Amino acid sequence: MNVYIVIDMEGVAGVTHGSMIRTGHVEWRDRGTRLMTAEANAAIEGAFLGGASSVLVKDGHDSGQNIRREDLDPRADLVTGNSVTVGLMPGLDSTFDKLFLMGFHAKMGTRFAQFDHTISTATINNLSINDIVVGEIGMYGMLAGLRGVSVALTTGDGPAVDESLDLFGAHQGVRVKQGLGRFAVRTFNPDQVLSNITEGAKNAMNNGAPPLEVSLPVTISIDFLRSAEADMAEMVPGSVRSSARTVQYVHEDPDTAFQALQAMVALAGIAASRWASGLYKSGDSVV
The missing domain is CATH 3.40.50.10780 (Dipeptide transport protein)
Known part of the structure; x- marks a missing residue:
């Protein structure tokens, strides 16, 4: 095994x-x-x-x-x-x-x-896969x-x-x-x-439940902490902006869907790092 x-x-x-x-x-x-x-x-x-x-x-x-x-x-x-x-x-x-x-x-x-x-305390509020909220x-x-x-x-x-x-x-x-x-x-x-x-x-090694059954297509939905992170994640081709802070991605191929998930999180991290460093400013306040 x-x-x-x-x-x-x-x-x-x-x-x-x-x-x-x-x-x-x-x-x-x-x-x-x-x-x-x-x-x-x-x-x-x-x-x-x-x-x-x-x-x-x-x-x-x-x-x-x-x-x-x-x-x-x-x-x-x-x-x-x-x-x-x-x-x-x-x-x-x-x-x-x-x-x-x-x-x-x-x-x-x-x-x-x-x-x-x-995944990231700096960017993600909730992650759903096939309408199930998961970590x-x-x-x-x-x-x-x-x-x-x-x-x-x-x-x-x-x-x-x-x-x-x-x-x-x-x-x-x-x-x-x-x-x-x-x-x-x-x-x-x-x-x-x-x-x-x-x-x-x-x-x-000799016990356990069977593999979890997951239906296709795979639907990824990420609810980000800020709209700026969703702005970046939406740059992934094929993604759909479903709300100010939420981006979805649907694909029949699991590898493609999960790679899109990783790409969206990575792009959102760019926005989060800019926010943390104070590059998004309104007057004298970080927004």
Whole structure:
């Protein structure tokens, strides 16, 4: 059996504050990347104990340069770097049997969830795929379903795991911490968490729900925080502006639809960065 792992950082046990997930910060370098790599290794170990023949790990946080390759289990391959131009899950196809979603956070607007957001805190209010409001968990899991691959394991804080179970049905869920609010969390013992992840990954190899059925065409709808971001996203050919802050994209080919999603988010980020730097001004006030 072939396993594809996407691992984010916000939902890693021991990641307790923003500096630990901020690329380049000393807390990210010395602690965040180490904890993230350790959880990936725990899942890889469990996957092979459960009968995996191969494991491919995708570094799914920010720039995709967080996993310490030299410390990663040598049995696994790693997809690293910015994957905007090559798809959400490079290499994932129908030859894979299981998808593990690790270190994830809940979607934007989830109560009692640490670091809740959907793709970008700077640009996105809501993301809908085929009229279902989803976060990053749903985004990855729905694309996997379109390729016949089931979500078999989810790790993260309590609300993130609940979100995944609600969307994909019964599968292995490992709660590594419990969010108390966006910037507050109750942490669990890291050693016990790693043991739980290994056991969960092992069990996931022979259990879980079937791949999520996703109908075609794929309809992507993004509700941005500001109209300026929608202005930029609307530049993607084939997109439709459905409201001041909302842009939709519909396509029969899943890869094309999800690439359009990534393109719209990237373009919206340009508007958000201009707003943050004060380039959009009215008089003396940033608007």
